[in-house]
Amino acid sequence: MGLIRFCLVFLALANPVCAAKLFLTTEVYPPYNLQGSDGSVRGVYFDQLKIILEDTGTSYEVAVMPWARAIALATTQPMHCAFATARTAEREKLFKWVSPIHIDRNILVARRKTNINVLSLEDAKKYRVGTQRGDYTETLLETLGFPQVDVGADFEITLHKLTAGRIDLMPMSESTFKSLPAHTFREVITLSRQQLGLACNKSVPDEVIAKLQARLDELIADGTQQRIFDRYDLIRP
Numbered sequence: 001m002g003l004i005r006f007c008l009v010f011l012a013l014a015n016p017v018c019a020a021k022l023f024l025t026t027e028v029y030p031p032y033n034l035q036g037s038d039g040s041v042r043g044v045y046f047d048q049l050k051i052i053l054e055d056t057g058t059s060y061e062v063a064v065m066p067w068a069r070a071i072a073l074a075t076t077q078p079m080h081c082a083f084a085t086a087r088t089a090e091r092e093k094l095f096k097w098v099s100p101i102h103i104d105r106n107i108l109v110a111r112r113k114t115n116i117n118v119l120s121l122e123d124a125k126k127y128r129v130g131t132q133r134g135d136y137t138e139t140l141l142e143t144l145g146f147p148q149v150d151v152g153a154d155f156e157i158t159l160h161k162l163t164a165g166r167i168d169l170m171p172m173s174e175s176t177f178k179s180l181p182a183h184t185f186r187e188v189i190t191l192s193r194q195q196l197g198l199a200c201n202k203s204v205p206d207e208v209i210a211k212l213q214a215r216l217d218e219l220i221a222d223g224t225q226q227r228i229f230d231r232y233d234l235i236r237p
Helices: 001-016 046-054 067-076 136-145 155-164 176-179 206-221 224-231
Strands: 021-026 059-066 079-084 096-111 128-130 148-152 170-173 183-202
Touching: 001 155, 021 046, 021 067, 046 079, 046 096, 046 206, 046 224, 067 183, 079 096, 096 155, 096 176, 096 206, 128 136, 128 155, 128 170, 136 148, 136 170, 136 183, 148 155, 155 170, 170 176, 176 183, 206 224
Parallel strands: 021 059, 021 079, 128 148
Antiparallel strands: 079 183, 096 170, 096 183
């Protein structure tokens, strides 16, 4: 029995992909990330990751939580990965990356029935802007010098603040904006354009990252990624 156990351990160490179990963390972020009443996760992000994880034989678990906690776990805890994470210059060296699972335009959104008039990001700085704790836009707004930034726990809380008039503007994905009621909100100005991916703790073996990236590259090349976006009636930039 001892010899068998030794051999199994040896084989696992010899093949990090088989030995690795990834703990994926994410948030509910319609229309990209959705959670069913049974707790299951689906959407354009997870559907891609499910394929590349299963096709490479990588064991995984997925948990939904507020984004600040999701990204914090990927930063500090071994074998944890967060999706979909904006691949910014500030984050580049903090993680090992599998990307892109999306390239998106982030815009500032206002309530439709307001007199907000923004011609530049400098104009936007006059207004109260709300975002989510741990989201890359929190850092971006700070870097750009926005003086009135309200930080909420998650997307839904921030959107509620915008609806209630407690904030004036809110950054969000272009596709997320298009999924909202057209009579309620309007686009004001582009904030940024970014690549999103799976951000993994540096403890994840390079071999695991390489295999996942190679399979994602195949999904993009053979049109599977586009078909997943089409399934949800979303545009892949």
